[in-house]
Amino acid sequence: MTQHAPLIIDAAGTTLSAADRRRLAHPLVGGIILFTRNWQDRRQLLELCAAIKDVREDLLICVDHEGGRVQRFRTDGFTHLPPMRALGELWMQDGKGSKHREGSGALRAMQAATAAGYVLASELRACGVDFSFTPVLDLDWGPSAVIGDRAFHADPRVVAMLSRALMQGLLQAGMANCGKHFPGHGHVAADSHTEVPVDRRSLGAILQDDAMPYDWLSNVLTSVMPAHVIYPRVDKRPAGFSQKWLQDILRGRLGFDGAIFSDDLSMEGARRIDGQVVSYAEAAAAALAAGCDLVLLCNQSVGEGRAVDELIEGLDAARTAGRWQPSEASEARRVALLPQTLPQPWDELMVQPAYMQALELLP
Template sequence: MTAKAFIAAPAGLTVSGEERRFFGAERPWGFILFARNVGSKNQLADLVAELKELGGRETTPIFIDQEGGRINRLRPPLAPAYPTPAAIGRLFALDPEAGERAAWLQGRLLAADVMAFGINADCVPCLDVPVAGAHSVIGDRAYGLNPETVAVLGRAVADGAMAGGVLPVMKHVPGHGRGNADSHLELPRVETSRNELAKSDFAPFRALATLPAAMTAHILYTDVDPRHPATLSPIVIDSVIRKEIGFDGLLMSDDMSMKALSGDLYDLSAAALTAGCDVVLHCNGEMDEMRRVASAAQPLAGDAERRAAACEAVIARRSETMDEAALRAEFARLMERLG
């Protein structure tokens, strides 16, 4: 049975009987984990193993947001804390070679942290380029304030993740840096011209267009599509993401339950898939909502199935061997240069 075009999230530390029946019947393509799903080392490893069993294949994607800085679902003692992406950007400004190496190391070490539990997909790098006056939801999650820096460091992080056998997901395409609101709470609007967006916001995604996966931004770009946020916009997805940026990898929505989107979860999910998202993401674990999302999602087929298979091929690669202690020591030495 082919997996369906959605990513689901369990509600707690274990898979409930109701969830087991639902996931087994509806076959989401992958799963995503949050702090509510993280207890002990053994508990988390068991949860991941059960989700892969329900997915029916060892390459079932198990996603997490583990960026470094303030966005981390795994925290000490389960995983180390890391500097913010912005700190790596400051090192890059001081010494480009050292900054790029630190970015690769952080990607590689984040991969080691999540793979210790069997988690095989990390929603990094964040390629958003903040501007003055934008909402702080991105802030120090960005690697810099210019698209060139963000592209170089984002590429290094993604390469480090893949060297560790982890699927990276660049976000939030085509750019969240100008958002005037937190899309978890309301819909941001960006009124910047498309030409200006192409020079700055779109540029890091265009530079990294060969990466295997990306996550959409729940943002209304009024000069591109004044009616629909990117996740629901055939214009943004086809004209900007697929054609102008040139991305042909798997496009997953940001969380469909975020307040930036309003309406029934069936209608929203169907609209996102019709607009051109390959899979839709649902994060809060609410069973009634998941049922609506699953009802809208169809079995993966065509380009979406091809792109999903390419992502699983990244997961299937064996991670490159490393001297973890030596790489952690090198990373620490590089970051100490910031004082």
């Protein structure tokens, strides 16, 4: 086992360049995140994923593939998955008049959520992808356009139940899960891709609402991604750089023991720590020191990819200087996210009864 490979990076195109291969072979790199620019068709994606595994078999191939507007692969047979809000709306539909059956909407919604997880994971795995950053556990408070219909519901109980059902579908297809964005991004309007959102609620208020799904799901979540949001009544740092949020609350108070990913370090919300703009390597070291096991840098390989090289070299230097220490426990959590079963080939999947039934259950 590698001592600790915390970096998740990206690639510029539909095939690996020599620079991509060099970066992926570095011992600090533990995986790759794919985007729509890495997609042409299923055959190309399968070949790309095989090329990544040829560099190193234990690299974790990731993607943001939630359904709705966040779904990277949409053509050549991929099912268009509904936004998670559609499942929350289904939960509320118990029928009218003589067709009203208390709780029937909830049961149908849970069936549909499990089906969505199974379709999502089985299609990705058939093309060589190991892992998707899903489900979104944020509450649908209303103000957050960046979350919006990506959230299941405003009620944390509904979010927890539908997320658990979706994770069951992922598990049936051999895929781990990632709850995001801890402790909750749905209450703030600002988009952390371009701003630094601030949520001024108290710790008690956040734990009673937004963070409740993480408490209820702590024994089934395999990974968590914290928000690039500052909660100043708890800590002056964004949650992804906060020991209090990640170690004291998430691990200590809520008992979570899976992997913790940083959100994308190229986002505006990750570029400022304690009011200062920092480098990608400094941000990575700070996230790891706060309690993250893995850190993402997205969309920086396009062109010459200097930012990716600077991150790798900078984190290597931070390790040498003692500003960051590799963790065997973190590496074990990364490896645990890799699928433990062989995927179903696409053509066989298309006629598999469980898959065909799942398609019929989608809203």
